[in-house]
Amino acid sequence: VIVVATHGRPMRADARRNYEQLLAAADAEIARCGADASLEEIARKAGVGSATLHRHFPSRRALLEAVFHDRVEVLCAQAFARVDDADPGRALADWLRDVAAYTATTRGLARSMLTSVLDPMPESDGTCEAMFTAAGGALITRAHEAGAVRPEVSIVDLLTLANAVSLAAEGSPDAAAEAARLVTLAIEGIRP
Amino acid sequence: VIVVATHGRPMRADARRNYEQLLAAADAEIARCGADASLEEIARKAGVGSATLHRHFPSRRALLEAVFHDRVEVLCAQAFARVDDADPGRALADWLRDVAAYTATTRGLARSMLTSVLDPMPESDGTCEAMFTAAGGALITRAHEAGAVRPEVSIVDLLTLANAVSLAAEGSPDAAAEAARLVTLAIEGIRP
Numbered sequence: 001v002i003v004v005a006t007h008g009r010p011m012r013a014d015a016r017r018n019y020e021q022l023l024a025a026a027d028a029e030i031a032r033c034g035a036d037a038s039l040e041e042i043a044r045k046a047g048v049g050s051a052t053l054h055r056h057f058p059s060r061r062a063l064l065e066a067v068f069h070d071r072v073e074v075l076c077a078q079a080f081a082r083v084d085d086a087d088p089g090r091a092l093a094d095w096l097r098d099v100a101a102y103t104a105t106t107r108g109l110a111r112s113m114l115t116s117v118l119d120p121m122p123e124s125d126g127t128c129e130a131m132f133t134a135a136g137g138a139l140i141t142r143a144h145e146a147g148a149v150r151p152e153v154s155i156v157d158l159l160t161l162a163n164a165v166s167l168a169a170e171g172s173p174d175a176a177a178e179a180a181r182l183v184t185l186a187i188e189g190i191r192p
Numbered sequence: 193v194i195v196v197a198t199h200g201r202p203m204r205a206d207a208r209r210n211y212e213q214l215l216a217a218a219d220a221e222i223a224r225c226g227a228d229a230s231l232e233e234i235a236r237k238a239g240v241g242s243a244t245l246h247r248h249f250p251s252r253r254a255l256l257e258a259v260f261h262d263r264v265e266v267l268c269a270q271a272f273a274r275v276d277d278a279d280p281g282r283a284l285a286d287w288l289r290d291v292a293a294y295t296a297t298t299r300g301l302a303r304s305m306l307t308s309v310l311d312p313m314p315e316s317d318g319t320c321e322a323m324f325t326a327a328g329g330a331l332i333t334r335a336h337e338a339g340a341v342r343p344e345v346s347i348v349d350l351l352t353l354a355n356a357v358s359l360a361a362e363g364s365p366d367a368a369a370e371a372a373r374l375v376t377l378a379i380e381g382i383r384p
Binding site: 161 | 345352356378
């Protein structure tokens with residue numbers, strides 16, 4: 001992977017080292033304190049100044065995107081791997097459970113995704129939100145076609161529910177299982 | 193209302209004044225910063241020292257309970273008012289929607305309730321969580337009896353879902369409507 005700065009050219013070695021140290025520090029601080037982790041503390045732990053942090057990541061959103069990008073990409077690949085499943089309704093439900101379980105144990109990710117939905121970034125193509133919507137969109141399209149999901153239920157709604165239960169389950173003794181259980185309840189509804 | 197301190201006797205006038213100033217300051221700070229609002233800031237705004245705050249409210253939980261008690265009591269009265277509804281399934285769903293809509297616009301309440309479920313207080317009779325569980329419990333018991341809700345779906349699960357979507361909707365332009373909409377989706381499930 002060649003790390004590319006915003007102007008599109010590969011970074012110089014020292015800039016790349018700063019970028020990678022910032023990303024590692026952000027990863028650790030967000031795991032400890034959530035999506036609201038202190039940017040000053042992240043810069044301090046990376047051994048750079050705040051100006052350097054802001055040069056690499058002009059906003060908290062940009063930093064959160066970079067921290068979560070690879071993990072979201074893996075979750076999204078799992079959606080595309082399920083897209084030819086013989087039971088599209090089950091494929092969608094299984095993926096949403098996996099997303100919720102993963103998100104419930106990845107501090108900061110649920111809050112980060114919920115904030116992104118409220119306030120999408122201008123260039124949104126490679127964002128975590130765009131990746132999730134595209135991957136889940138492929139599954140719900142097939143589930144809609146198969147008549148397994150009501151037409152008015154959107155993938156954004158279902159991802160919001162998954163992120164909501166993940167946020168709620170954060171901190172519970174078995175957060176992944178609890179989030180998956182609540183997603184199942186929300187998918188099934190309450191009726192017999 | 194006679195304000196009673198933990199030892200069970202009415203407070204002296206100066207203690208009661210401190211208590212009420214602390215409660216007003218806590219209410220404002222929690223509305224501004226959420227359930228994690230600074231206790232030091234609350235004491236400062238109430239014009240008392242931290243020791244006085246801790247004498248009245250030995251824990252953050254105790255303070256949150258006091259701040260939200262009356263509002264939760266009103267929501268719970270609305271549940272009991274619906275308990276003789278001819279359609280127990282609808283009564284439960286309507287109440288959950290009202291709870292989610294109210295909670296989505298009352299900063300700190302959703303987080304406070306979700307934390308309480310994970311870590312119930314030792315003397316839990318008058319807590320917000322106990323009030324919610326009792327009030328919702330009356331509605332779900334009738335809905336279970338009417339066959340409107342699957343037996344394995346509990347009121348704690350449904351209140352957790354309601355609080356989860358409220359937490360997720362906090363900050364969205366029409367948080368109350370968004371929370372109510374997502375609760376409806378979770379209650380109905382995704383199938384046609």
